[in-house]
Amino acid sequence: MSNSPIQNPKVDVERVNEIKKASFWVSQVFIIIATVLGVYLAASQGYKQAVQFENMKSYKESYYLQKSLQYELQDNIALLKTYIGKLQNANYYGARNEPLNFYSLVWDNMKFSSATLATPPEFLRQAQGFYRNVAKLHDSIAKSDISVDNGLKQLRIEIDLVEQDLIPGLEKSTQTIKQELSGTDVIL
Template sequence: MSEKVNKEFWLGQLFTLLATVVGVYLAANSGFEKAIEFENLQHQRDVYHVQQSLLGEIQVNTERLQSWVDEFDKAPQSNSMSMQPDKYQLDTFFWNAAQEGSAIFEMPHQYVSGISAFYQRAEYLRSQLLSGNPFEAPKASEKLRHLTTDTRTQLLKNIQKHVTEQKQQLQKTGLI
């Protein structure tokens, strides 16, 4: 009789140990998957915020460029804009910060290329506008006007659509 109890005891212990190992494995695996999913959602949220901030910065910069063009066009030959070049600077904090992280690469490449081209072109035309050159400054003013219009109607509209889609996806998960 003691051998029968002994076999039942050890068989019960073996099943208990096996159930514990399988249970711990399944729980750890499920927890790991949830942790990865949560980390991915947090990354998507961070990318959304970076892109939203970058969008806001570009919108402010197009408004700023437009106001500079309007100011220049009031008196193209007698303005004092070239005397105060520091007053006419674009905000580039988010653009510069985005280049240091991976969030910018989550954005479609055509938008990143468009943003880069916008900043390069705007800076070049800004320097011509502020040069005081009576021949180049009026041309730069006209080109800046076209740049801001094109940026608003094409690039910003498309980026806004992309950011809105991201926001809707994040709202479904409850992170925003």
């Protein structure tokens, strides 16, 4: 071990003088402001992109849900028309009690989909009314609570409501969604 005295580190006089100058502090303030502003702008743009992505995803899910409901209703109308044809056939005695066997995959699974509530409420209400009213009419016809002729008239009214109001409404809604997504990279 040597007995040499500990030397003080040399202080850079130029550096100390630079720190004392106002230009040093002004440049540091601008660096801090630029950093904060840059972080804010990046976060803001990221948030906007996330919201836009979520909206496009919601539109796409809503489009597919409404289109699927539209197709299911069209198929069920065809089944109902077949049932009506059987009821009108005087030689077919089992028609009153024949089950409708509606397709209900979409309707049943809509209760588990977050996109269901993005569907305009009037469409959900009309579809719900259709299913409910047809089931009630079918049951009343089967139990002879109402005459076949009266039941047929009421079933035709239900068909007309769906064909003239609900299905065109769903078609218009899906076309609006399709136009909304036309300028994006979303493929329907």
